[in-house]
Amino acid sequence: MLATGTHLMRSGELEADLTRLLPYGxxxxxxxVAAKREAEHGAAPRVAGVADDVARMTAALEAAREGSALPERAAAADALHDLVVRTRLAARP
Incomplete structure (x- = not known):
């Protein structure tokens, strides 16, 4: 999530495929990623040094947010909310 967020803040594009975000991770x-794919729904493998990497990547995300040209709130948030509500109500039995 940290790599995805940093990429989004820097590029304005959402990329959820971690294999495309290697420079940010x-x-x-x-x-x-390979170990998690192999385990699929199992627990992620334990990796030494993760706490340090999380701290470093969190700092990178915060720096990217500070320098981002993205607005604080998406312009289409209200329209998206309305669409989701209408879709859910229409799907009721």
């Missing part, structure tokens, strides 16, 4: 990200 720790060096072991490819192995972590």
């Amino acid at each position: 720790p060096p072991y990200l490819p192995e972590l």
